[in-house]
Amino acid sequence: MTSAQPSDGRRRRYAVVGTGHRAQMYVDALLGSHADVGEIVALCDSNATRMDYYQRRHREAVPGGPDLPTYAPEQFDVMLDAERPDGVVVTSVDATHAEYVTRALARGLDVICEKPLTTDAAGCRAVADAAVASDGELVVTFNYRYSPRNSAVKQLILDGAIGDVTSVHFEWVLDTVHGADYFRRWHREKARSGGLLVHKASHHFDLVNWWLGDEPRQVSAMGALRFYGEEAARSRRVGPRPARSHGAPGLADDPFGLDIAADPRLRALYLDAEAEDGYLRDRDVFSEGITIEDNMAVLVGYASGALLTYSLNAHAPWEGYRVAINGTEGRLELAVVERAAVRTAAAVDPGVTPDRDGGSDVPRRPGAELLVQRHWEEARRVPITEGSGPHGGGDALLLDDLFRPGGAPDPLGRRAGWRDGVRSVLVGVAANESIATGQPVRTEALLTPVS
Numbered sequence: 001m002t003s004a005q006p007s008d009g010r011r012r013r014y015a016v017v018g019t020g021h022r023a024q025m026y027v028d029a030l031l032g033s034h035a036d037v038g039e040i041v042a043l044c045d046s047n048a049t050r051m052d053y054y055q056r057r058h059r060e061a062v063p064g065g066p067d068l069p070t071y072a073p074e075q076f077d078v079m080l081d082a083e084r085p086d087g088v089v090v091t092s093v094d095a096t097h098a099e100y101v102t103r104a105l106a107r108g109l110d111v112i113c114e115k116p117l118t119t120d121a122a123g124c125r126a127v128a129d130a131a132v133a134s135d136g137e138l139v140v141t142f143n144y145r146y147s148p149r150n151s152a153v154k155q156l157i158l159d160g161a162i163g164d165v166t167s168v169h170f171e172w173v174l175d176t177v178h179g180a181d182y183f184r185r186w187h188r189e190k191a192r193s194g195g196l197l198v199h200k201a202s203h204h205f206d207l208v209n210w211w212l213g214d215e216p217r218q219v220s221a222m223g224a225l226r227f228y229g230e231e232a233a234r235s236r237r238v239g240p241r242p243a244r245s246h247g248a249p250g251l252a253d254d255p256f257g258l259d260i261a262a263d264p265r266l267r268a269l270y271l272d273a274e275a276e277d278g279y280l281r282d283r284d285v286f287s288e289g290i291t292i293e294d295n296m297a298v299l300v301g302y303a304s305g306a307l308l309t310y311s312l313n314a315h316a317p318w319e320g321y322r323v324a325i326n327g328t329e330g331r332l333e334l335a336v337v338e339r340a341a342v343r344t345a346a347a348v349d350p351g352v353t354p355d356r357d358g359g360s361d362v363p364r365r366p367g368a369e370l371l372v373q374r375h376w377e378e379a380r381r382v383p384i385t386e387g388s389g390p391h392g393g394g395d396a397l398l399l400d401d402l403f404r405p406g407g408a409p410d411p412l413g414r415r416a417g418w419r420d421g422v423r424s425v426l427v428g429v430a431a432n433e434s435i436a437t438g439q440p441v442r443t444e445a446l447l448t449p450v451s
């Protein structure tokens, strides 16, 4: 089976596993823009209140229709037996992905899985084995590939604009709104998210793997928690602070506070749901219990001999990224500002859409610039047609590719499969191991079971 629409023209049936923030993009598409080609037939989550949120959206979109059946995680197989979906959309907590992916693939179902595909080496091995043995297709939703600016880089490399790639320098900065958000909830625990080198950087490692069409082989990394967390805050004399933002005095003036009571969506998805499972969405970013890093530096060697130097910082005053790619015939530089400055108190914006223009006299403004310079020539600017919406317009293009596959040609190979998902996670997992041991790590060693 593949994700193409069934030849009988019927709508494809999807079960959605994990009904938090990210599920909304898929649910809204299947209830709205893509309802002609797909439908949701069941929801699965450990939290009934969060499933209710989507049940209400379903009732609004399908008035008078039957409610969606809902299932707890331990009923996943019962759900597949009862509802007979064609595919499963996995948008649950990162560390749970591999379990659902492998169980769905074992039944020959198609799977649409959010990044990261998994969080550890065992998950990579399990997913790879299941994908090879299955008739189902696994698509990993690397929306950043679909951003016009990132697609433009791929096109330039394919066109030979800079010759053969020899090295990449890639810096990503998360600001004190978006970056801080990873330190409030489950992402702050490495066991649940793999840390930012897996949870976040799998996007970035995938971009480099895809741009270069190459295999990451050896990884060295260093990383530390320098800005968030109790210990770092103590050394900078931050605090004392309330354990969470909700109801805290001075919340409106706290740049690291998040008022989940003030936002109807956050209230419905998290505040109203927390009594059920104790999932607190607004924990203090300077509190104890954080096991991930906020400053990371990674060195990757590729099969072709190309090198990557990568860094990720999660407490910058602006958000965006800079990439420089060196080739045998020249150099390419991409500079992207997603948010030029954090000017207001906390707001959740995981997708980060460009903010309002700061005025003509400010030097940093939202936007993207792509330059190519061939040897012995002046640099030239490559025009980028940005899309609208989150991730530089990437999300909208991705949805079409997922739910209307084959509708448009894919000359850049943007549709990502299990190998891409595994490859991207392996870099982060290897980097985590290198941080822990101080040693370089070979990615193939992670795919070989110890015994």
Ligand SMILES: NC(=O)c1ccc[n+]([C@@H]2O[C@H](COP(=O)([O-])OP(=O)(O)OC[C@H]3O[C@@H](n4cnc5c(N)ncnc54)[C@H](O)[C@@H]3O)[C@@H](O)[C@H]2O)c1
Pocket: 017, 018, 019, 020, 021, 022, 023, 044, 045, 046, 047, 050, 073, 091, 092, 093, 094, 096, 114, 115, 116, 141, 143, 199, 350, 391
């Ligand atoms: N591609 C992107 O740009 C992007 C953006 C945001 C999130 N994501 C991904 O989407 C996923 C969900 O992130 P989110 O922001 O929606 O988080 P979230 O916390 O809002 O939602 C996660 C959901 O998983 C549920 N859950 C926890 N354990 C479960 C289990 N064992 N079985 C089933 N459900 C379980 C939680 O109850 C919650 O409803 C993550 O993997 C994240 O990396 C991707």
